Amino acid sequence: MQSSRNGSRMLSSSSRRLAASACALALLAPFAAFVPGAARAGETPALDGTRAPQALLTHDDARVVVALFSLPGCPYCEVVRRNYLRHLEATLPGVRVAEYGIGDERPFECRGNDAAPKNPAALAKSLGIRVAPTVAFFGNDNRELAERLVGYNSPDFYGAYLDAGIASALTRAGEKKSE
Incomplete structure (x- = not known):
């Protein structure tokens, strides 16, 4: 009985970490477009804009x-x-x-x-x-x-x-x- 409780705690802890990671990625994904040189799938890379x-x-x-x-x-x-x-x-x-x-x-x-x-x-x-x-x-x-x-x-x-x-x-x- 004790081992099944520990197993469910580990599963619950792993699930929480996975959910937290997924949330973090979802929150950061919109900012990927601001990464220099980043182009979305099918997009032409941005033209140079590093100089005035x-x-x-x-x-x-x-x-x-x-x-x-x-x-x-x-x-x-x-x-x-x-x-x-x-x-x-x-x-x-x-x-x-x-x-x-x-x-x-x-x-x-x-x-x-x-x-x-x-x-x-x-x-x-x-x-x-x-x-x-x-x-x-x-x-x-x-x-x-x-x-x-x-x-x-x-x-x-x-x-x-x-x-x-x-x-x-x-x-x-x-x-x-x-x-």
């Missing part, structure tokens, strides 16, 4: 930063990232691409200057960006060079809007360099 836009413009022939402001798990952000932005740096000279999490408070590796926002969340807040996806086109000093693309509502026209924004930004960046 101004810092990206110090490289080579960079004149414009196309920045995606996103949220973890946002299906529209995934479409924009995968279908429209992933290939841009390889196909458009003078363009750099970055992705900034609207709620990401990890500090930038390189900000460009002391007055620049310290992290992606501060950058988004300073620009009034609260909707994901938002694509912004930056030139020198974090100045926007073209109209933002806010949201994703039409796969038929999004590519054309993006191309027009990039062309406008490159033109304005060229004007600024010649001044």
Whole structure:
């Protein structure tokens, strides 16, 4: 009789530990999306967002930063990232691409200057960006060079809007360099 009581106590203790572990995992799972470089199954890995836009413009022939402001798990952000932005740096000279999490408070590796926002969340807040996806086109000093693309509502026209924004930004960046 004594051994069956000890066995049920051990089982009860093991069950409690297992339940506590399951609860802990359930509570922590939503935060997995904030792990740098983490992508959910079927998602394209996030674009680099470790450097501020101004810092990206110090490289080579960079004149414009196309920045995606996103949220973890946002299906529209995934479409924009995968279908429209992933290939841009390889196909458009003078363009750099970055992705900034609207709620990401990890500090930038390189900000460009002391007055620049310290992290992606501060950058988004300073620009009034609260909707994901938002694509912004930056030139020198974090100045926007073209109209933002806010949201994703039409796969038929999004590519054309993006191309027009990039062309406008490159033109304005060229004007600024010649001044």
